[in-house]
Structure formats: C-alpha cells, structure tokens
Amino acid sequence: MGFFTNYGKVTMDKIKNSVIEGLVSFDPEGATEAEIKEMEQKLEAVSVQAAKSRQTMLKEKDEADKIAAVYNQRIEAGELLNQKITVETDPAKKASLEKSLATLLENVEKMAADVDKEQQEATEAEEMFRYLEQITRDAAKKLKEAKSQYTQAMREMQKAKMQEQMAKEKEVATKTAAGLGTDNFNTALKAMKHITEDAAAKAEAAKLRSDLLKPVSLEDDANVTAALKEVKGEVQPTSLTERLSALKKK
Known part of the structure; x- marks a missing residue:
C-alpha cells in the first residue's frame, strides 16, 4: 500500500x-x-x-x-x-x-x-x-x-513587444518602399516563409517566457547596492571631519 x-x-x-x-x-x-x-x-x-x-x-x-x-x-x-x-x-x-x-x-x-x-x-x-x-x-x-x-x-516583456511592433512596421515600410508590398509570390514560397516566421516567433516567445520567470535581484550586486545608497544620500560619514560637518547641517 x-x-x-x-x-x-x-x-x-x-x-x-x-x-x-x-x-x-x-x-x-x-x-x-x-x-x-x-x-x-x-x-x-x-x-x-x-x-x-x-x-x-x-x-x-x-x-x-x-x-x-x-x-x-x-x-x-x-x-x-x-x-x-x-x-x-x-x-x-x-x-x-x-x-x-x-x-x-x-x-x-x-x-x-x-x-x-x-x-x-x-x-x-x-x-x-x-x-x-x-x-x-x-x-x-x-x-x-x-x-x-x-x-x-513586465518591463522587459513590454519592451520586447514594442520592439516587435517596431520591427513589423519597419518591415512593412521597407517592403512598400522596395515595391514588394503588392507582389504575388509563389504559393509554396509563401507557405515556407510563413512556417519559418511562425517557428521563429514561437522560439522568441519561449525565450521571452523564460526571461520573464528568471530571478532578477539587484540586491545581490554589492556595487549596485552601494551606488544606490550613495545616490539616496544614505552613505554614513566615516571621518571625524565628515561627522562634524554632518552634525552642523542638522
């Protein structure tokens, strides 16, 4: 059992x-x-x-x-x-x-x-x-x-979507400018191109989902943490002169 x-x-x-x-x-x-x-x-x-x-x-x-x-x-x-x-x-x-x-x-x-x-x-x-x-x-x-x-x-995903949209718009503009927008392609060639694009899109989507769930933490980077503290003014005075100056500011 x-x-x-x-x-x-x-x-x-x-x-x-x-x-x-x-x-x-x-x-x-x-x-x-x-x-x-x-x-x-x-x-x-x-x-x-x-x-x-x-x-x-x-x-x-x-x-x-x-x-x-x-x-x-x-x-x-x-x-x-x-x-x-x-x-x-x-x-x-x-x-x-x-x-x-x-x-x-x-x-x-x-x-x-x-x-x-x-x-x-x-x-x-x-x-x-x-x-x-x-x-x-x-x-x-x-x-x-x-x-x-x-x-x-979420920021990365939104950025990727914007880049995808811009790439599509650029592709349409390029085809139109080159006179390819209304050309008739061979049916078999169109099917092959559609399959290729679909496979590439699926691969990009898989990569995007992987990146979405990948752990990201700035707290693990000591240099970034120190820089953020300095920008926020959280760095504590260390020398006697700096400590005296800090007290005068209060």
Missing part, C-alpha cells in the same frame, strides 16, 4: 507541475500574478499564526512571572521566620514560629513543581513565537523579491 500511495503522490505531482507549466506558457502574466497572490495569502496566514502565538507567549510569560514572584516572596518569608527562630528565646514563641515555618515550607515545596511547569510552558510558547516570527519574515522577504522580479519582467 505504501508503494501505491507514493506512486500516486509522485504521479499527481507530475500532473500538477505539467498543468502549472502549461498555464505559464499560455498566460505568463496571469500565472505570475496568481503565484504572487498565493504568496500573499500564505504570508497573511502565517502572520496571523505568529500574532496569536505572540499573545499566547505573553500570557504564559505573565503567568510564569506571577507564580515565580509569589514563590520568591514565600522563600523570603521563610528565611525571615528562620532568622526569628534563631534569635527567639521564649520556647512558646519559638515553637509557634517553627510551626509557621514548617507550614510555609510545605506550601512552597508543593509550589516548586508548578513554578517549573509554568516556566517550561512560557519557554515553549516563546520558542514557537520566535519560530513563526522568523517564518513570517522569510515569507515577507520572498514576496518582496518576487514582486520586484515580476515588475522587472
């Missing part, structure tokens, strides 16, 4: 990937927008989880802090009673203090397990929040990068 289950899963994954590739080939813009929308939905879902986890963490921490405070107060009270017992000379008072200390210690000893439990729950709640918080940050970063790549790909 395990073999058939795994086989079915692999087969479904292949079908899913094939469908996605078909959608991208047919409508790269729509497919990319759909993928970004899906990323936005995932980010929203994990951010909600992180927010709930943070509330749980704060609640558990508050409970742990409160019981720890009570525990420490009773320990201090026990130490104070023990000091009084040491200096007390009246047998009756000393016996009363010892009884009170015994009662307090019994109570504190029972509390110790609850203190440990509350602290453990607070630690686990914080670990879960930190985990979800990191996932949220990673998802936000990926979404930002995807949107940047999509914007760049």
